[in-house]
Amino acid sequence: xxxxxxYVILSLFLHTAFFGAVIFTASRKPRPAYDIYEVSIVAAxxxxxxxxxxxxxxxxxxxxxxxxxxxxxxxxQAVKDKAPSFKPIDLENASSRxxxxxxxxxxxxxxxxxxxxxxxxxxxxxGARVKVNMWVAEVQATFRSVWQAPYGVPIKKDLKASFTxxxxxxxxxxxxxxxxxxxxxxxxxxxxxxxNKIRKLPPPPIGGEAAADYTITFIPxxxx
Amino acid sequence: MKRFLxxxxxxxxxxxxxxxxxxxxxQAQGIKKMRVAxxxxxxxxxxxxxxxxxxxxxxxxxxxxxLIDPKAYVSQAPVGALAQANLKDYALIGADFLITGSIERxxxxxxxxxxxxxVATGRVISRYAYRQPANILYGSVHDFMDRYLKDSLxxxxxxxxxxxxxxxxxxxxxxxxCWADGSAGQAIIxxxxxxxxLSPAWSPDGQRIAFVSYARGNPDLYLxxxxxxxxxxxxxxxxxxxxxxxxxxxxxxAATLSKDGNQDIYTxxxxxxxxxxxxxxxxxxxxxxxxxxxxxxxFCSDSGGSPQIYRMDLxxxxxxxxxxxxxxxxxxxxxxxxxxxxxxxxxADGRFRMAVMQAxxxxxxxxxxxxxxxxxxxxxxxxxxLLVYAGSDGNLYICDLYGSxxxxxxxxxxxxxxxxxxxxxx
Numbered sequence: 001x002x003x004x005x006x007y008v009i010l011s012l013f014l015h016t017a018f019f020g021a022v023i024f025t026a027s028r029k030p031r032p033a034y035d036i037y038e039v040s041i042v043a044a045x046x047x048x049x050x051x052x053x054x055x056x057x058x059x060x061x062x063x064x065x066x067x068x069x070x071x072x073x074x075x076x077q078a079v080k081d082k083a084p085s086f087k088p089i090d091l092e093n094a095s096s097r098x099x100x101x102x103x104x105x106x107x108x109x110x111x112x113x114x115x116x117x118x119x120x121x122x123x124x125x126x127g128a129r130v131k132v133n134m135w136v137a138e139v140q141a142t143f144r145s146v147w148q149a150p151y152g153v154p155i156k157k158d159l160k161a162s163f164t165x166x167x168x169x170x171x172x173x174x175x176x177x178x179x180x181x182x183x184x185x186x187x188x189x190x191x192x193x194x195x196n197k198i199r200k201l202p203p204p205p206i207g208g209e210a211a212a213d214y215t216i217t218f219i220p221x222x223x224x
Numbered sequence: 225m226k227r228f229l230x231x232x233x234x235x236x237x238x239x240x241x242x243x244x245x246x247x248x249x250x251q252a253q254g255i256k257k258m259r260v261a262x263x264x265x266x267x268x269x270x271x272x273x274x275x276x277x278x279x280x281x282x283x284x285x286x287x288x289x290x291l292i293d294p295k296a297y298v299s300q301a302p303v304g305a306l307a308q309a310n311l312k313d314y315a316l317i318g319a320d321f322l323i324t325g326s327i328e329r330x331x332x333x334x335x336x337x338x339x340x341x342x343v344a345t346g347r348v349i350s351r352y353a354y355r356q357p358a359n360i361l362y363g364s365v366h367d368f369m370d371r372y373l374k375d376s377l378x379x380x381x382x383x384x385x386x387x388x389x390x391x392x393x394x395x396x397x398x399x400x401x402c403w404a405d406g407s408a409g410q411a412i413i414x415x416x417x418x419x420x421x422l423s424p425a426w427s428p429d430g431q432r433i434a435f436v437s438y439a440r441g442n443p444d445l446y447l448x449x450x451x452x453x454x455x456x457x458x459x460x461x462x463x464x465x466x467x468x469x470x471x472x473x474x475x476x477x478a479a480t481l482s483k484d485g486n487q488d489i490y491t492x493x494x495x496x497x498x499x500x501x502x503x504x505x506x507x508x509x510x511x512x513x514x515x516x517x518x519x520x521x522x523f524c525s526d527s528g529g530s531p532q533i534y535r536m537d538l539x540x541x542x543x544x545x546x547x548x549x550x551x552x553x554x555x556x557x558x559x560x561x562x563x564x565x566x567x568x569x570x571x572a573d574g575r576f577r578m579a580v581m582q583a584x585x586x587x588x589x590x591x592x593x594x595x596x597x598x599x600x601x602x603x604x605x606x607x608x609x610l611l612v613y614a615g616s617d618g619n620l621y622i623c624d625l626y627g628s629x630x631x632x633x634x635x636x637x638x639x640x641x642x643x644x645x646x647x648x649x650x
Contacts, residue, residue: 149252185378
């Protein structure tokens with residue numbers, strides 16, 4: 001019975017010591033790496049700003065043999081405990097992916113192609129071909145009006161990004177998806193942003209289907 | 225008319241075939257930067273004005289965005305939040321993105337709220353708030369801009385990084401650091417009049433700076449450890465110890481030494497041990513820079529008669545000359561992607577200008593052929609998209625690799641040289 005008491009007390013002691021050590025370790029936050037840059041201010045951070053209490057006098061020190069020749073070295077230590085964190089804080093518990101405001105109504109292209117001009121699947125007539133051709137030209141012009149190749153991308157001949165868009169019979173873009181990326185995220189993003197600006201295309205001159213998928217391939221300007 | 229019939233037929237057929245396969249090709253008619261609108265921020269003007277100006281400068285530095293002149297906005301009133309903005313007004317002026325902000329003073333602290341949205345859809349892409357001492361809001365701006373770059377275009381961070389340079393002050397040349405947009409600049413080693421510090425180089429982990437100093441009367445190499453602050457001599461051989469550069473994947477450093485009579489490039493451990501000679505040619509070999517994969521070293525050598533850029537395959541030690549243009553080409557630096565080398569080029573007119581080429585020596589291009597000031601000492605941003613360099617007016621500039629107008633990041637010119645862009649620090 002006595003030995004059981006000893007074991008219980010020993011167990012309590014060990015548990016207390018263990019959890020105490022865990023809490024102590026967890027409470028010691030690692031020092032942010034940028035602390036070290038908070039050294040004595042020579043230049044003001046920004047014009048118009050006050051350096052309230054931030055100016056730090058260098059700590060006197062005996063120059064080491066290694067540092068012989070320098071009057072002093074940087075003093076990160078003096079301000080490290082007050083060094084700021086530039087991580088954002090959750091002030092409003094706001095979702096970073098929510099809608100901010102109603103998007104603007106975009107200008108829609110005129111419906112110049114007639115939906116009644118769709119050609120039968122067996123094969124287009126000459127008139128239908130012309131309508132399709134006109135529609136393709138209109139779609140190209142619509143996208144060209146909102147997209148230019150982004151600045152800052154090394155332009156290569158084989159640079160292209162393909163998106164699949166689903167177009168309803170009335171021309172409304174129902175969905176869009178990256179089919180084949182260019183390998184350059186900036187290029188692909190520029191196309192995605194441009195696609196977001198177009199909600200409706202001229203109604204495609206096709207018949208029989210409620211909606212159709214199209215692959216739009218975006219290539220850099222000629223001569224680049 | 226008959227002459228055009230075949231052409232018309234071909235065009236009709238091509239269009240029909242395209243549509244039948246549901247394939248449409250759209251060719252861009254030009255190249256443009258993403259357009260950003262940013263109305264003035266809501267809050268006390270002594271805080272909002274410099275913060276707005278800093279973000280404007282950072283937008284210019286990115287190289288991919290351009291700020292639409294606020295005079296073009298429908299309303300000039302401050303806009304503190306996206307919810308208060310009429311996105312249609314900004315769509316009308318061709319904005320791709322809208323940034324709004326507000327600052328609220330709380331004693332010595334301030335709360336900065338910044339939001340960015342895609343104008344076409346109204347989708348919020350960045351929404352962050354910071355509570356900081358009011359005098360150091362620049363740090364929050366750096367963090368926001370890095371997140372905005374990532375959120376909007378998927379680009380890597382650049383603003384949470386530091387640039388080290390040589391600052392001429394009080395008759396001495398000392399080490400100086402500032403953030404990537406030039407904010408919070410400060411000397412980190414204060415020298416006595418006559419002291420001379422040169423060629424600072426960041427370590428890949430951002431924890432050390434190697435530099436040359438004449439503190440003991442000889443150009444010696446030192447290593448400045450940032451935390452805890454400590455300076456140790458690295459190479460103090462008789463003669464020249466210069467042009468330090470860290471190896472990307474090893475805890476080693478390369479430098480030019482003349483201890484054996486000729487100026488050649490050596491590598492050594494961070495304590496100066498294990499000296500290994502890399503070049504052994506007639507002439508001066510200097511300014512080493514390593515490809516990110518550690519396979520190649522670009523360097524400058526005058527062994528061919530004039531300073532030109534060479535590349536050494538570090539496994540085979542074979543050397544290839546990369547530049548043949550102009551009078552001189554020097555100070556090569558590899559981009560962090562390893563695909564491009566930037567360097568200082570002296571053309572036939574005898575003026576120094578920034579130039580770039582592919583890592584194999586092809587695609588030589590002078591970035592600003594019409595620049596009025598001379599340019600030297602390039603260093604790449606952490607993501608390899610931008611360059612910082614020193615202008616002959618004594619200021620530091622940042623430019624992209626496509627020749628757009630450089631952005632000056634220092635304002636008190638005549639004092640800065642030899643910049644080196646460090647890694648992103650989180």
